[in-house]
Amino acid sequence: MRISINANRCEPSPMRKFHPYAVEAEKKGRKIFHLNIGQPDLKTPEAYYAAIRQYNEETLEYAASPGMPILIDQIRDYYGRLGVELSQEDVLVTTGGSEALLLTCLSILDPYTEVIIPEPYYPNYTTFVHAAGGVIRALPTSPEDGYRYAYKERIESLITKNTRAILITNPGNPTGVVLTEEEMRMIADIAKKYNIYLICDEVYREFCYDEECGVPTMGRFADIADNLVIIDSVSKRFSACGARIGCVVTKNKELQQALLKFCQSRLSVATIDQIGAAALYSVDHEFFVRSKQEYRKRRDTVVGLLRQIPGVMVEEPMGAFYVMATLPVDDTNKFQYWLLEEFHDQNETVMFAPGAPFYETPGKGINEVRIAYVLKESDLVRAIDLLGKGIKQYRQQVMGLDE
Amino acid sequence: MRISINANRCEPSPMRKFHPYAVEAEKKGRKIFHLNIGQPDLKTPEAYYAAIRQYNEETLEYAASPGMPILIDQIRDYYGRLGVELSQEDVLVTTGGSEALLLTCLSILDPYTEVIIPEPYYPNYTTFVHAAGGVIRALPTSPEDGYRYAYKERIESLITKNTRAILITNPGNPTGVVLTEEEMRMIADIAKKYNIYLICDEVYREFCYDEECGVPTMGRFADIADNLVIIDSVSKRFSACGARIGCVVTKNKELQQALLKFCQSRLSVATIDQIGAAALYSVDHEFFVRSKQEYRKRRDTVVGLLRQIPGVMVEEPMGAFYVMATLPVDDTNKFQYWLLEEFHDQNETVMFAPGAPFYETPGKGINEVRIAYVLKESDLVRAIDLLGKGIKQYRQQVMGLDE
Numbered sequence A, B: 001m002r003i004s005i006n007a008n009r010c011e012p013s014p015m016r017k018f019h020p021y022a023v024e025a026e027k028k029g030r031k032i033f034h035l036n037i038g039q040p041d042l043k044t045p046e047a048y049y050a051a052i053r054q055y056n057e058e059t060l061e062y063a064a065s066p067g068m069p070i071l072i073d074q075i076r077d078y079y080g081r082l083g084v085e086l087s088q089e090d091v092l093v094t095t096g097g098s099e100a101l102l103l104t105c106l107s108i109l110d111p112y113t114e115v116i117i118p119e120p121y122y123p124n125y126t127t128f129v130h131a132a133g134g135v136i137r138a139l140p141t142s143p144e145d146g147y148r149y150a151y152k153e154r155i156e157s158l159i160t161k162n163t164r165a166i167l168i169t170n171p172g173n174p175t176g177v178v179l180t181e182e183e184m185r186m187i188a189d190i191a192k193k194y195n196i197y198l199i200c201d202e203v204y205r206e207f208c209y210d211e212e213c214g215v216p217t218m219g220r221f222a223d224i225a226d227n228l229v230i231i232d233s234v235s236k237r238f239s240a241c242g243a244r245i246g247c248v249v250t251k252n253k254e255l256q257q258a259l260l261k262f263c264q265s266r267l268s269v270a271t272i273d274q275i276g277a278a279a280l281y282s283v284d285h286e287f288f289v290r291s292k293q294e295y296r297k298r299r300d301t302v303v304g305l306l307r308q309i310p311g312v313m314v315e316e317p318m319g320a321f322y323v324m325a326t327l328p329v330d331d332t333n334k335f336q337y338w339l340l341e342e343f344h345d346q347n348e349t350v351m352f353a354p355g356a357p358f359y360e361t362p363g364k365g366i367n368e369v370r371i372a373y374v375l376k377e378s379d380l381v382r383a384i385d386l387l388g389k390g391i392k393q394y395r396q397q398v399m400g401l402d403e
Helices: A005-009 A016-027 A046-054 A069-081 A096-108 A124-131 A152-157 A181-194 A253-265 A271-280 A285-307 A332-341 A377-397 B005-009 B016-027 B046-054 B069-081 B096-108 B124-131 B152-157 B181-194 B253-265 B271-280 B286-307 B332-341 B377-397
Strands: A031-034 A091-094 A114-118 A135-139 A163-169 A197-201 A228-233 A246-250 A322-326 A348-351 A368-372 B031-034 B091-094 B114-118 B135-139 B163-169 B197-201 B228-233 B246-250 B322-326 B348-351 B368-372
Touching: A005 A124, A005 B096, A005 B253, A016 A031, A016 A332, A016 A348, A031 A377, A046 A271, A046 B046, A069 A091, A069 A246, A069 A271, A091 A096, A091 A253, A096 A124, A096 A197, A096 A228, A096 A246, A096 A253, A096 B005, A124 A135, A124 B253, A152 A181, A163 A181, A181 A197, A246 A253, A253 B005, A253 B124, A271 B271, A285 A322, A285 A377, A332 A348, A332 A377, A348 A377, B005 B124, B016 B031, B016 B332, B016 B348, B031 B377, B046 B271, B069 B091, B069 B246, B069 B271, B091 B096, B091 B253, B096 B124, B096 B197, B096 B228, B096 B246, B096 B253, B124 B135, B152 B181, B163 B181, B181 B197, B246 B253, B286 B322, B286 B377, B332 B348, B332 B377, B348 B377
Parallel strands: A031 A348, A114 A135, A114 A163, A163 A197, A197 A228, B031 B348, B114 B135, B114 B163, B163 B197, B197 B228
Antiparallel strands: A091 A246, A228 A246, A322 A368, B091 B246, B228 B246, B322 B368
């Protein structure tokens, strides 16, 4: 029996390989601080639970394939508050932002067609693009330049006759880069000029900490309505990752029809979670203000502490809840194994996401890590402390440096 | 901007086109009896709601990508009771049987590779196969033969060097055909002989009304463990379609790895629904007995009444909750439009699923319909009464027959 070419082109989760080593470390009684996963620890608003507890239909039926009107209307109201008018057909509810991405790739990519993505990028993009037979053309960035990618010439130089889309995450995972309004406009113009899709993954939309951040959504540029595909989700916005509720927002009629065919084929998104998600969209604006304050404080803590570790290079991220850091070690992948197998400080150790899997280009990201600042303040302080101690000991014991 | 070739090869839902006409009819005050959809009306067991109401984690987190152990263990116990021993890795929880099918197709099909499917078949199979670039090779059946498809020579004659899988639904949708044990064994042997996958969609497993029905799952044939992929779901089994909880069951290690990559890319299945589904697997066996009795009674009612309509041809289905019938009209698609636009009896009319979209072969199924017997007895009686009256009037008024 054969496995498909496209499945073989996908990689297993780069985090997962450390899992057995983490389990072993825990068996030895080690406490692990997890900077490796983007699972926010903030409380999910009670509105979600209240709504699902009230559900009292005798039969748990399929919902409508494009999504439940109660949720679509909430999403439309939310976009209305951002200055984007959406009709009902412009929103297709999906099982998380993940399904939104997969169905978009299946709808627009043919084998060997290309998607331009700034690297480093969210590794699961690879699976979605490869599932459709597509190819990623990486737009290079550098840690020294804070991973900024909005350079017209560099983007245009990657466009070929096979380019179907530019895919960006704004605010960015893993880099925390947020585009300015001028940068957003420039990228929108490129999509328009070359008549390609612009897929904007905006699931971190509310997590934007600086004044230079551009408008909250690419949806504000009405002139690229036909090019634009927005990927959205309640996961990070409302700290409700386990609800698996996302959506695709597009005004492109042909694309709507293509997406709808895939939505119909899988019948519907979970009924109860759509009802819970609709309730989430009614939470007070104060919720976002508080979440943002909390993450901003954590960012400042993490970046401040990372800068105190000798040899660590880090640029302050403007958004999302990740920061990329360059560490003074030979290989962050090897360093992670060592932290789990050999290192501990008072029986505690730390995990991060090694940088290489965030890159398409071989050899890049070897000295980098992604740190998710989704733990509470005191845990973050201890986690970075452990990272610093680990770096020092690793440089001495493994790299043989006498400092 | 382009739409992908594979998306263009998919069709919109064949039921959906009638939706605006149904809405118009309802505006005129017409009551519509829905024999067109497979949404069971039985009560979802209270265990589902009790479990989700008890959930009290502060943060609704991602679940594990392969599924929550609490649910996987329940599924393993359930298969154990059917005589199939599964290890934890043999089960991957999915968002409904739909995702199970899509991920399976993405994992095993390359462009232009072939899947053999007996026709008529569940129309969404087309989308899953086409999403992966595959081609359906239809295995023909006939209404006169009760849509039976387990004929060795016919199946073998469709196998080419590009065949990757045989896909069957057992018990069958839309035909209600259930394989005998000998037939199951014969199909298993073909998969083994030609070294191809055997995908068994067994979501209607418990709905089996006759003694000739074979063993409850193809999983009982241990010698084809490497070929076998079982598609499963709680939707029909527990009348919980809106939970969107299904799974892929396979012991093929390579396929497990491929599927797991796709599962990891979409992070997880909805947490709350997995907890609810785990509780469903604990409901008393009595639930299945009652459901089966109820559907059996409905089947007998529907088949009995259909046989009283002059010119209608119907074979008694052995399982699931559908029956295919051949009607004495020129085109069941046209007849359905007419029933919604022109016909009513005391302001009531009826919908079914026209047969043609269940066929790959052009021109087939034009006189056929699929009827879902998922309404309560009294509604079924009235619905078939309306169908009979509609047929009579349509033959006179539209077909110009003087009877």
